[in-house]
Amino acid sequence: MPKVVDHEERRRELAEAVWRVILRDGLEGVSVRAVAVEAGWSTGALRHYLGTKEELLASAARLLEERVVARMQRRTGGLAPREAVRAALCEVLPLDEERRVEGAIWFAFTDRSLVEPRISEEYQVVFSGMRELCNLITRDMAEMGQLAPGLDPAVEAARLHAVVDGLAVHGLLGRMDEAGMLAVLDAHLAEILQNSEAPG
Amino acid sequence: MPKVVDHEERRRELAEAVWRVILRDGLEGVSVRAVAVEAGWSTGALRHYLGTKEELLASAARLLEERVVARMQRRTGGLAPREAVRAALCEVLPLDEERRVEGAIWFAFTDRSLVEPRISEEYQVVFSGMRELCNLITRDMAEMGQLAPGLDPAVEAARLHAVVDGLAVHGLLGRMDEAGMLAVLDAHLAEILQNSEAPG
Amino acid sequence: MPKVVDHEERRRELAEAVWRVILRDGLEGVSVRAVAVEAGWSTGALRHYLGTKEELLASAARLLEERVVARMQRRTGGLAPREAVRAALCEVLPLDEERRVEGAIWFAFTDRSLVEPRISEEYQVVFSGMRELCNLITRDMAEMGQLAPGLDPAVEAARLHAVVDGLAVHGLLGRMDEAGMLAVLDAHLAEILQNSEAPG
Amino acid sequence: MPKVVDHEERRRELAEAVWRVILRDGLEGVSVRAVAVEAGWSTGALRHYLGTKEELLASAARLLEERVVARMQRRTGGLAPREAVRAALCEVLPLDEERRVEGAIWFAFTDRSLVEPRISEEYQVVFSGMRELCNLITRDMAEMGQLAPGLDPAVEAARLHAVVDGLAVHGLLGRMDEAGMLAVLDAHLAEILQNSEAPG
DNA sequence: CATGAATGAGTGTTCATTCAT
DNA sequence: TATGAATGAACACTCATTCAT
Secondary structure, three states: OOOOOOOOHHHHHHHHHHHHHHHHHHHHOHHHHHHHHOOOOOHHHHHHHOHHHHHHHHHHHHHHHHHHHHHHHHOOOOOOOOHHHHHHHHHHOOOOOHHHHHHHHHHHHHEEEEEHHHHHHHHHHHHHHHHHHHHHHHHHHOOOOOOOOOOOHHHHHHHHHHHHHHHHHHOOOOOOOOHHHHHHHHHHHHHHEEEOOOOO | OOOOOOOHHHHHHHHHHHHHHHHHHHHHHHHHHHHHHHOOOOHHHHHHHOOOOOHHHHHHHHHHHHHHHHHHHHHHOOOOOOHHHHHHHHHHOOHOOOOOOHHHHHHHHHHHHHHHHHHHHHHHHHHHHHHHHHHHHHHHHOOOOOOOOOOHHHHHHHHHHHHHHHHHHHHOOOOOOOHHHHHHHHHHHHHHEEEOOOOO | OOOOHHHHHHHHHHHHHHHHHHHHHHHHHHHHHHHHHHHHHHHHHHHHHHOHHHHHHHHHHHHHHHHHHHHHHHHHHOOOOOHHHHHHHHOOOOHHHHHHHHHHHHHHHHHHHHHHHHHHHHHHHHHHHHHHHHHHHHHHHHHHOOOOOOOHOOOHHHHHHHHHHHHHHHHOOOOHHHHHHHHEEEEEEEEEEEEOOOOO | OOOOOOHHHHHHHHHHHHHHHHHOOOHOOOHHHHHHHHHHHHHHHHHHHHHHHHHHHHHHHHHHHHHHHHHHHHHHHHHHHHHHHHHHHOOOOOOOOOOOHHHHHHHHHHHHHHHOOHHHHHHHHHHHHHHHHHHHHHHHHHOOEEOOOOOHHHHHHHHHHHHHHHHHHHHOOOOOOOOHHHHHHHHHHHHEEOOOOOOO
């Protein structure tokens, strides 16, 4: 009877090893060997679960989405709609080391997906997930009467997405500090969202 | 008498070869050899003009800035302020093939500068140039009374920059078409800029 | 189960390949590729056993010391002190093909360690081993009353070392034949060592 | 009419440039380019006088002999025989920076001549010059009755040569300081030379 | 005579990948 | 399943040398 191995579990272990390597040596430092050593495996063993370096990185990308989504749910629970929106968006800004690492990985994949269609497919879920979140936000807010009058929810979703991703890029580049990112985000939310505590 | 060679011209040729390689294989695909082949030179010949790979990439980054700035100047001349603003910003959105190419180069360098401080320094001029443009726009508009009331020019410059770069990323990823980008840009400008023809 | 390989054995194989390359092309001719070809391996395979060129050379230097020491022990066993001294010193003179080869290796490393501190460290054991031998000889002879009167054992050790290394150099250069080297060595030993069979 | 150039003068200029490079970057740092830059010439210009790198180094070797001989003559003039002998021999020991550089070059050529017969020929003059000096010393001293009784002038010349070259090697290796070298040299001279002030 | 542009093989090293065990 | 030995091409960079001008 062959040994039973949980492939999915193994892949997650590997993805986490990839992350640790990225944290330590930067994204350029990711090599099959380095990941194997980090995970405490032999180089050959990786091939059973992740055939190529590309898949290795892709698994790290999948982990990215899982982590961000999980953290969003954890941190927006129980919040009022407006605060939940702000909290959710903050989860994709590089406001601390954890999110900076995620952002660097997000960015690396964004770049790669420009020249590698296969990465692009894998990566689509990340982009679409974020766009969907923005759509939900503007649509729900519109339904709740909290979107500023005259704004098109679809256009606003795209604009919000652009603002957030643009801020993330600038933050990752070290050209914008945490306070700066939050100031812009808050200015933007203030503008597109009605003041909810509107009178009686 | 030795053959006379215009070093600056050669460097430009090389920078263009670097661009072609980046477009084809991504920035990761840029190797000294690949650039030499692309330019039709021998590998050793590169050293006369660009000593290291770093310089090679830096020259490609400089070319980017030169081109965008030149085109902005060409296309905004003679326009009214508000139209000039829109025209200038459009020059960094991937609205046609030429700008898509530039955007891909911009993106590659943005990504790379995240993990390579040296690239980061060389690349700074690109980021700073764009940020400065945004600062000029919001400050001038504020001085002309065309910035919407209650907005902080500095924050708005950062927000505008974020919107534009975010749009560029989404456009480059093929997740947003030209019309979409323009719709968001126009929505944004409409919101932050006063209608100037609003007298008594 | 992976192929089992004796790393130490491999390193010795490699060290011997390094020797052959040094003998053929000089130490300057030692390249990772040349050694790989000489050993009949692929370039990449070397990295399993000897990570860098430095380690490659170091292993060749270690082999030198091992061989000379082993031969000295083998050939001085059972000899009377004075004959043992002569026999030991003869082991570092290029008196036959085997010792000429070793001498060439010794010389190459001596030269190289002049300009490369790292090599120098690795090579120290060779120099120190020989100096220690000379120290032992003069000290023991002094204790046995066989050192010529008025001589300082420490200075004599250094002088003996100089004579032997000088002879080795001249022999390696082909400027001195075996008989010449032995004549000088014997003259030197005759001078510094008392005639032991000198009683009443 | 072609420009008249003193080739010999040029070669000397180059040899001195080679020396400066050796002093600055070590012997490994000698490259055709480095020498050309140091001499203030173009790389191509070297070819007119010194076709290959080998010739470049050979010219530096010739300079070596000239310098040592000139210094010996300068520093032994007017000295009593015994002091002149000591002074002459000191000129080939690495007792100061100038002589250390000479020694390093001497050693490099000694090494090279082991594997490159052509260098060997060029280098012969250096070895033979030194051996001849030693022969002169022991023969003259013997004729003057200052050689210790029972010593064979020819063997003693070879021994003296070996001691001096051995000391030079050890000094160059940094394993023997100036005082140590002089102590050994003096011990050796004391032993082979009669005390001259020993009348009746 | 002299230039310096140009060549292309060479350096040590790293790497993703393959495969016999 | 799992190992790690082995491959060989690729990397940036250096170099002695050639040659058109």
